[in-house]
Amino acid sequence: MVSVIIPSYNRIKYIENAIASIEEQSYQDFEIIVVDDGSTDGSFELLEEFSEAGRISLYSHENNENRGQSASINLGIMHATGLFVAVLDSDDYFAPDKLARQVAFLEENHNFGMVYGQGHAVDADGRFLFKVPDDNHAETSDPNILLLDCYMALPGGSLIRRSVFEKVGMFEESFRAGQDHDMALRIMEEFEVAFLPEVAFFYRKHGESISANGLETRWRTGMEILERARKRYPYRNRTIRKRKAVINYRLGQVYWKCGQKRRSIGYLIASGFLDPIRAGKVLLGSKS
Structure with a gap:
């Protein structure tokens, strides 16, 4: 059953x-x-x-x-x-x-x-x-x-x-x-x-935008998920670094849209250092 x-x-x-x-x-x-x-x-x-x-x-x-x-x-x-x-x-x-x-x-x-x-x-x-x-x-x-x-x-x-x-x-x-x-x-x-x-299955996208607080919670939770995963399982260092880059980039986006530019730039810079190739693609417009 x-x-x-x-x-x-x-x-x-x-x-x-x-x-x-x-x-x-x-x-x-x-x-x-x-x-x-x-x-x-x-x-x-x-x-x-x-x-x-x-x-x-x-x-x-x-x-x-x-x-x-x-x-x-x-x-x-x-x-x-x-x-x-x-x-x-x-x-x-x-x-x-x-x-x-x-x-x-x-x-x-x-x-x-x-x-x-x-x-x-x-x-x-x-x-x-x-x-x-x-x-x-x-x-x-x-x-x-x-x-x-x-x-x-x-x-x-x-x-x-x-x-x-x-x-x-x-x-x-x-x-x-x-x-x-x-x-x-x-x-x-x-x-x-x-x-x-x-x-x-079919899942509905309602068109209701997630609040800035909701997006911040999502990506901060993402960092906690990453840290717990790293302690549980022998993930490759490259995987950990690239995932951290993504999360930092997404948090940077959230704060930028909220008008917290100085805070945003810190996360965006951290993302660039963690994964410079991806950062270059974002700057060139080939990745969002």
């Missing part, structure tokens, strides 16, 4: 579509676990109706607290009874054969801990925008490549053996951004990972 976990927070417009995309799967051996993260838009009451109808198992945090996506996913994993775990954001939806094809792969390839497919980004109305990763992508199971560039469309694109979490631990609840990258790295450091070159 597959345990499909949906962490939900204020997604009344999309949550039923997410649930329906699981119910309509060609593979029907699943349970749907929804963890509400303190919603205030009426979606919790809607989910209670689905729970009473037997469509889902519904959980929430103590006192209906908002504890973040990682804590919600972890609570779902604690209640999961399937051999495999899939995570679906509450505004995304699965492709019809997602579970069938990924379950079949893991049942036939016991040395793999996780399999993932392609994600199609769509707008709020479901219109196609772009693919992640692209059609030519090939998985090497090299954590160095994943550390440098989180090329996976997560979490909805993947299927993970539940036993994997016993080895690598749960999602990091102190992270309010980047927790998917962190988990994917920890899995790849311990297990083989496979890519199936077919659409697995």
